Amino acid sequence: MVAAGLAAAALPGVAGAADDPDRIFDKSTVWRPLTPNDKLVVYGIDDPAVAGVACWYTQPEKGGIKGTLGLAEDVSDISLACRQIGPVQFKDKFKQGEVVFSERRSLIFKSMQIVRGCDAKRNTLIYMVYSDKVVQGSPKNSTSSVPLAPWGTEAPPKCGDFVK
DSSP, X not given: OHHHHHHHXXXXXXXXXXXXXXXEXXXXXXXXXXXXXXXXXXXXXXXXXXXXXXXXXXXXXXXHHHHHHTOOOOOSOOEEEEEEEEEEXXXXXXXXXXXXXXXXXXXXXXXXXXXEXXXXXXXXXXXXXXXXESSOOOOOEEEEEEEOOOBXXXXXXXXXXXXX
């Protein structure tokens, strides 16, 4: 237990633009008798630059001794779903491919990124999650879209008006 706390303190997620994600739930995928199980964990985040949009992602987390000590490199299999959860309000202009959230996935070399773009023609926000390494990235990725729709009596903003 103490080792897990020390490992967590030594390896905090690299803060991206978003606050820390909310851990929603997890499901064990590999049972381990004496150490924590391998799990799939679902997290939720709010887009820090676009009120009314949230994303949820599922990522594997290694258990075992290496996972407990923070020495395991997590795989790049991450799924993503983003939705409009209220009236959309852009807080500022943003660049295509701007980082919404970033988190370290290994001791040094690997990170996970969630980035945002705008398909102005379809007035839809596009979110992509991928992992990268210092030397070689991973082609594994997941994409989600959020068509901007009216909420109550408010007409949706045009995302193209907020792209730098």
